[in-house]
Amino acid sequence: MITLNDYAPIVGDEVVGQLCRLAERLQGRRFVHINSTAVGGGVAEILSRAVPLLNQLGLETTWEVIMGDPAFFEVTKAFHNGLQGFKVHLTHAMLEHYRQVNRENARRFNWEADVVLVHDPQPATLIEEMRPQSRRWVWRCHVDASRPHLPVWRFLRGIVKHYDASVFSMSQFAQNLPHPQYLIRPSIDPLSEKNRSLTEEEIKAVLQRLGIERDKPIILQVSRFDSFKDPVGVIQAFRLVRRHTPCKLLLAGGEATDDPEGPQILAQVHEAAQGEPDIQVLLLPSDAHHEVNALQRAADIIVQKSTREGFGLTVTEAMWKGRPVIGGAVGGIVLQLRDYHTGFAVHSPEGCAFRIRYLLHRPEMARRMGLTAREYVRTQFLITRHIRDYLTLMILQDNPNSRLIQL
């Protein structure tokens, strides 16, 4: 089992010591996380790592997953799309179904907590059923809510305003709400199967198993098949690069159980990739962490060409592996990627193609960018920093009326 002390060689003894000191103030507190999928996507990825560590630190931390039918996830995907700016239409019947499914979930839950952290809109309305079961309710928004479709936000705000606080990934996403809002950036776990170091043999074995030859430079995007991740835009960029520079494109993606749009976007990807032998679409199971790790390490350049992005853990994952990243200049991507230092932020398929070609012709620059990227992640985006932020949030919730808190 991985223990907190295993992180000391990476982040330093002082960081680990600080976590223990903060946690001393919270011994025995009950901390519940609720989201809507146990696998797939960034939220599940973080919770699977953070929950055991919080328990090791002496907080009684549990992770609950709400269940829903396909109609429920259609509604919540519409919330997701609406929060990220799409003009979606929600009927009264859809909203009532959303509440009904959460009511049914509330009947299954019998925990009590000091603080409950409710992730994203799917379980948000649980507060209406379960308010007395936790002293403090905090809503955690992981999506890019910088320019929400207003009818969707108005509906969700009617629920979120009952919370004691909310958490966003960056200030641009913060909203007009009647409670304190905190900014907490996501993180990756350097010791997880997704991010631990691999030997060259391990990488080779994965590529062989997946039928990938390393005969040309590899461009990689890892993400769910979601329109905001713009996989079709990545293919357009790749086709422009391929006209002049030999390389291959890997689009690796899987399914999140709470995302009903995947098959439709995947069909668009297959259509856009038709007739191009240097594009490989890899459908991976949601627990293919080792494979994703190896692919990220085998790639020469990693792309995350999203058009909206709550955070984009794949960017940090790639940076940790010392790879330059070319990312859409949106949302959480610009929080991670240092333009011109760790990669490039782009605004279009043409811009993306230009930067891919630019880096393919400058391998030494790509290598240096990768080194800078890894060090930046080490100081800013590892799970130890995230745990520190959660502990601080808990201390703030423990002392809601204090204006001065000694940490």
Ligand code: UDP
């Ligand atoms: N991921 C994966 N397999 C896939 C696609 C994605 O393991 O086929 C992982 C990816 O490595 C990252 C997470 O899922 O850890 C996606 O998080 P991100 O914040 O990038 O996007 P989200 O899906 O949450 O919008």
